[in-house]
Amino acid sequence: MSKNDSSNSKKTLFLDIGNSSIKVAYWENGEWQKTKDSFKSVTYLISWLNNHIDLINNLIVASVRKDHFKLLQSQVTDLDIQSITIDNIDPEVLDYDTPKTLGIDRFLVCLGAYQRNKGNVVVVDAGSACTIDMMDENRIYRGGVIMPGLQSILNIFKQTAPELPDIEVEFPGRWPGKSTSESLQWGQVAFFIDGIE
Known part of the structure; x- marks a missing residue:
């Protein structure tokens, strides 16, 4: 997505705010498009968003960093920002003893893999931490592993x-x-x- 984008429609951006990087994508022509590889800091992301504000309709954010999300909300005031949290997930699809402590990233990565495969999935997400999570064929999140990243x-x-x-x-x-x-x-x-x- 650039200022020279030939599409006249504003985009809904989907943000994945992790511990060590921030990924931004949008849906276009039936495919996910990345804006760039990733942002290493929330301040750089905020600057980028404010410089591209005329191309953006709204933001949908999944964040494991509450501090980064609050900073984003306070610094990007011209856009509607929606947060996806574990509270938005139906408890019936969580086979997890402490759902309030479950990172939304772990659930969403399993849901994405499930949507592609429509069956049991085990997802390895190697970032600051390495998570290994499972969702079954009934779209029930079953839990997983959190270990140090490499x-x-x-x-x-x-x-x-x-x-x-x-x-x-x-x-x-x-x-x-x-x-x-x-x-x-x-x-x-x-x-x-x-x-x-």
Whole structure:
């Protein structure tokens, strides 16, 4: 979506505000279109939205960051902003003991996968955290796993053991590791992959 967009109709933008990035898309010609890869900060997103305000009809936002959503609401005042939260989801489709704590992103990613496949889905979403969630063939969200994302795993030793080297993010070629880097790859990269499996 650019200022030179040939379409004269204003767009409804769908925002996914995560912990480390913000994704923006709109529906056009039967397909999802991304505005760009992602925004790394809410302030940059707000600036971008205000610069493209004449192309936008409204915003529909799913956010795991309440602070970012509040800032967006306070700084983008010329648009109707609708929030999708777990409170908007029918409790009958949540097989989850603590639905108030369920991140809307986890439910929506399963719902999107279900809409494409119309059956049981298991979705891996590897971001700041890595979530693995399941929705069954009846569109019931069944729960899942939250574990540290790969970058979080890679960063832990920078804080606790700063003398250890940085590693290439690849599965080690042999067992056991024959160098500190290979040993770290087993302990970090292989650990992450095994956690998903």
